[in-house]
Amino acid sequence: MARQTGVIQISGTVGGVVFAKDGTVRQKQGSNKSQFNSSASMQRVRENASEFATAASSGKLVRDALRRVVALASDRLMVSRLAQKMKQILNLDEDSDRGGRQVLPENLPTLVGFDFNAGSALSSTYFGRVEPTLDRATGTHAVNLGELNPSRDVAAPQGATHYRINAAVASVNFETGTYNSVEVSTAELPLDNAVRPAESLSLPLVAPADESLVVAVGVDFFQQMNGKFYPLNSNAYNALSVVAVG
Template identity: 30%
Template sequence: MAKQKSFLKVAGTLDGLTFYKSVDGHLVRTKGGVSKSRIMNDPAYIRTRENIAEFGNTAQSGKLLRNAIGTMLNRAKDPRMSSRMMGVLSKVRQLDASSSRGERVVSEGISTSSGKQLLKGFDFNNRAALQAVFHAPFNLDTATGVITIADFVPLDQLQIPEGASHVSFRSAFINLDFTNGTFDTQYSPIVNRVLDMNSTTITLTPVAIPSGSGTQLHLLLIEFFQEVNGLQYPLRNGAFNVLNLIDIV
């Protein structure tokens, strides 16, 4: 593929060329390839059809996970988050040892300890990874979803972006059933703190234990704000915010 250099950016198809916009800018590629009918019916393309089927399942699982996280995801994500997640979930799907090729699913892969380990620690905003921003020990009770950050000193234990005056913490406890496509998400109240050297203990308690069964997900959201005339404003639309899948059971 090639990049459009002209000041006039075109979108659409013209003379066998397809012009489109992506996160990498305005691009152009040639139109063509094997017809859909041949791919779906020709025995020579059986491997391709298997790949399409598995890709579709992975895409559905990724969408389900994003929907389960809900509004927290809008607060901390990078432009390539969905494609990065697809890459991880594809590896999880490949751990399905009970299904034939073309029928492997994320729900089977995530049931393995290796599958959980692949997804654990996923940063939804790669511009602000948890380990790079947050330097305080914390405890997670996976039975209740309660996260405790004892003796937390903001200026000592955070990588703070320029201009920030406050930080907030919030957690999510999710029961996600990849097989049935259902989930229940319970959030903790937001805990907001001024960025200073005072020590405090932060406790994030979900309002309830999520119902249902499946895979348990525990997420931590860290947001930075700047206070102006008594009001707190997000910094650069959340570019410095952290959202991390801290554990999966």
């Protein structure tokens, strides 16, 4: 292997030649795509790559389907965490060969409880009752919220004066990569000591039998000033979680 002996310090790749920090010089090795695609020794690698690609695309489909509520509450590692969760769901496919496993509707309940913002889980932010109901026959879905005392049952960040509950349902076809979704939110509700009665958020969405339903519920926070509601500068305290699939 060649070694750099001159006084000129070069690091990186120049014209296909790699200059290492330790002074060594070597030719950059090109990728052998045909070997990757055909070599028997690369079979496991090809299978893993295929399934990670499927997990990533499935996660993106869920994110796109719920994008309006996901935009309100997510952390910087959410994309990779969701892909890992979808990979777990792929692993539950016992019928397909390795490398070709898919997201099957019967395995999707594993997604329930996934928090889009790892730093603010719904279960530790909103302590009121959340009961989703799905009715495929009529396309009438709902999220039922129980009675609660906001000052006691909502873990609000400093500076927040109001909160809002967001709910969404998406019908997702993991085979075709298509989706439809409906979102609904409460008004901005005061973080006071007055007991708030139970209410139901309606989510009407007719879904074909071959599409999976995913329901997410979240909470975000506002500060009221001069009669206007301003979202807090950081959504680090906003929460969003998958609460049901069907």
